[in-house]
Amino acid sequence: MHIVLFDKAEWRIGLYPLALTRPVADLRVGILTIAEKWAKWLDASYSFLTEDYLQEKYPLGHLSGDILLVRGNCCPDNRLVDAALALRTGEALWYGEVLIASRVVAETLQHGKLPSLAGYSPIYYHHPVVMINHPEDIFLQNGEQIGQDFNRLTKGRQSAILSESNRFIGDRFFAEEGAQAECATFNSTRGPIYLGKGSEVWEGSLIRGAFALGQNSQVKMGTRIYSNVSIGPYSRVGGELNTCVIWGRSAKGHDGYLGSSVLGEGCNWGADTNNSNLKNNYKSVRLYDYSQAGYRDTGLQFCGMVMADHVRCAINTAFNTGTVVGVGASVYCTGMPPTFIPDFSWGSAEGFSAYRLEKFFETMESVYERRNLRFDDVEKRLLAAVFERTREYRRF
Numbered sequence: 001m002h003i004v005l006f007d008k009a010e011w012r013i014g015l016y017p018l019a020l021t022r023p024v025a026d027l028r029v030g031i032l033t034i035a036e037k038w039a040k041w042l043d044a045s046y047s048f049l050t051e052d053y054l055q056e057k058y059p060l061g062h063l064s065g066d067i068l069l070v071r072g073n074c075c076p077d078n079r080l081v082d083a084a085l086a087l088r089t090g091e092a093l094w095y096g097e098v099l100i101a102s103r104v105v106a107e108t109l110q111h112g113k114l115p116s117l118a119g120y121s122p123i124y125y126h127h128p129v130v131m132i133n134h135p136e137d138i139f140l141q142n143g144e145q146i147g148q149d150f151n152r153l154t155k156g157r158q159s160a161i162l163s164e165s166n167r168f169i170g171d172r173f174f175a176e177e178g179a180q181a182e183c184a185t186f187n188s189t190r191g192p193i194y195l196g197k198g199s200e201v202w203e204g205s206l207i208r209g210a211f212a213l214g215q216n217s218q219v220k221m222g223t224r225i226y227s228n229v230s231i232g233p234y235s236r237v238g239g240e241l242n243t244c245v246i247w248g249r250s251a252k253g254h255d256g257y258l259g260s261s262v263l264g265e266g267c268n269w270g271a272d273t274n275n276s277n278l279k280n281n282y283k284s285v286r287l288y289d290y291s292q293a294g295y296r297d298t299g300l301q302f303c304g305m306v307m308a309d310h311v312r313c314a315i316n317t318a319f320n321t322g323t324v325v326g327v328g329a330s331v332y333c334t335g336m337p338p339t340f341i342p343d344f345s346w347g348s349a350e351g352f353s354a355y356r357l358e359k360f361f362e363t364m365e366s367v368y369e370r371r372n373l374r375f376d377d378v379e380k381r382l383l384a385a386v387f388e389r390t391r392e393y394r395r396f
Helices: 009-015 034-042 078-085 135-154 357-370 377-389
Strands: 002-006 045-049 066-071 091-095 098-105 121-124 167-169 173-175 185-187 193-195 206-208 211-213 229-231 240-248 257-265 285-289 294-300 305-307 323-325 345-348 351-354
Touching: 002 034, 034 045, 034 078, 034 135, 066 078, 078 098, 135 173, 135 193, 135 211, 135 229, 135 240, 135 257, 135 294, 357 377
Parallel strands: 002 045, 002 066, 091 121, 167 185, 173 193, 185 206, 193 211, 211 229, 229 240, 240 257, 257 305, 305 323
Antiparallel strands: 066 098, 091 098, 285 294, 345 351
């Protein structure tokens, strides 16, 4: 079976700026991305049906036969997977007025558009569905999703053996081949702990589950990880982390607090950078919402920050409660910047200006080269499209 995870523009925008650079199903929550979850549950390949400017990097591919079409912001569980698998061609699974899944023939997707389901037989699903509608849903659901992914990834398998210099409290621990740790404490009584292939936990780190560390990522010496934390692949973290998700290929390598937050890909936090996740008056936190071009009350008392891909900030940056930082932004001096920093902007607490795209590309060339990656034309075209789409938010 092949799965196609689809986006729709009207609900993608609620997940900006995180979804500006990727299909919604490529967002990470738990150990895996949403797309990887469906592939693991169904033992299937997958691709994306998304907006045109993203499709080159995330191709639909050559399709044939029956296809399971799945809403890209829905996380699978046992009952939802069973309901989706039970669909026959020409049937669609609905959760109220929300389309969850449908069994379609490949020819209906030939033009890269969501097919009309007029005439499809509706099947109604009456159980709860975990849907990622807003950025804060990612960190709110993260602990539960780590647990589900952990069970799926480790079932019937044995963990790699780590050094006896470590201390283990609880038995919900799993390390993939090549994972290493020395003189660290792992407490899995509150949630599982998963170390990806080739990952490292350095001396003196204190880790409480639920926690997931991606492939070839590192936890630096003396790091404190409280719970509900996911670090994607090829990342490095230090300091304090609590209830947060880092997509991957990002660096928060120094002291400083990150909590109730989501960071994208390719971000770099300067030393001693911190974010607040609780207001002084204990009132609910507002986040900038692209769909409203203004602030939305999250109803949450604890809500830190949302940082999109390719963001850099200087040492000692202090991010206020409920800060949203757009794609490619650069915060280059100390102080407390505004709670909305538009995509491709450059500046400090004293003010921001537009980041010229050619200058941004020059920086990206250096960043990719340092990581032994190639900043290719596909990536440039995608980011140029994001630059144009977000021009209206840069009111400098």
